[in-house]
Amino acid sequence: MAIDHLDTATELQDLLNTTALRHQLSQSVTHMPSLKMCADCDADIPEARQRLGGVTRCVECEGYFQRERQREQQRGRR
Numbered sequence: 001m002a003i004d005h006l007d008t009a010t011e012l013q014d015l016l017n018t019t020a021l022r023h024q025l026s027q028s029v030t031h032m033p034s035l036k037m038c039a040d041c042d043a044d045i046p047e048a049r050q051r052l053g054g055v056t057r058c059v060e061c062e063g064y065f066q067r068e069r070q071r072e073q074q075r076g077r078r
């Protein structure tokens with residue numbers, strides 16, 4: 001039961017990251033092809049995620065990267 005809960009949380013996280021990434025890509029003009037493996041940890045990048053274009057990290061690393069970047073932006077603005 002605990003694993004089921006974790007699964008849902010991961011899927012939700014994936015969805016959130018994908019949405020955030022799509023939003024980010026619609027703002028930037030870069031249309032680079034996606035990598036098949038994460039540039040940071042060599043994990044497989046899901047095909048659905050590759051289709052977004054310009055994907056270089058797995059969900060986990062991208063989430064970590066974006067969190068770090070948000071933190072930097074917030075620090076810079078204040």
Ligand SMILES: [Zn+2]
Nearest residue numbers: 038041058061
């Ligand atoms: Zn990764």
